[in-house]
Amino acid sequence: MGGQVAIDVCAGCQAFWFDHFESLKLSPGSTLKLMKFIGEHPSSAKPSPPGTMQCPRCATTLKLAHDLQGNMPFTYWRCATDDGHFIAFLEFLKEKNFIHRLTPGQIQELRQNVQFVNCSSCGASINLETDSACPYCHAPITMLDMKQPQLMLEQLRRAAEPKPLDPTLPLKVASAKMALETSLADYDRGTEWWSNASCFGLVGAGLTVVARWLSDKLVD
């Protein structure tokens, strides 16, 4: 908030490196920008991090850390001397409270539309006829909360009046109609959405939609 933050990103590893506690200081605009980046760099195969990783700053071995966002566990790799942390895209989205478990009702609804979805955690195919969690990594079936980016954008829009709060990410305020006239819900559930869901998982499908939706709303 208020300052500049440099974030290292690797689309191949599907992960970010944040120096110190940069992640905590992200403005809504920066968070949306990272979300857009993630959506624009989908990967059907989930790269697993190597067994040991070294801190890019002090070269000590990074330690796996477990944390909770509400009831959603997430993990990251942290430097013991607090140089920073390495966090996978999906874990970052969990940390920011963008990822929710499907309710039994939502799983039922999903079943009526597709038989297979990709596990958002490990990339394995989940047969919805028989499974309501990933049979391989046991992760619950999760999806992107489509309301969250809308709320953040609304927050940004308010903050942009009368002048932009976040100069690195000016909104296309000129189009005042950017008020949520195109609701994310309208994009949901197209044919393309279902094919993305079976290929990239529900989170990936949601991200593709959100990235496209955001690209009309945010200046690059």
Ligand SMILES: [Zn+2]
């Ligand atoms: Zn270090």
Ligand SMILES: [Zn+2]
């Ligand atoms: Zn899995």
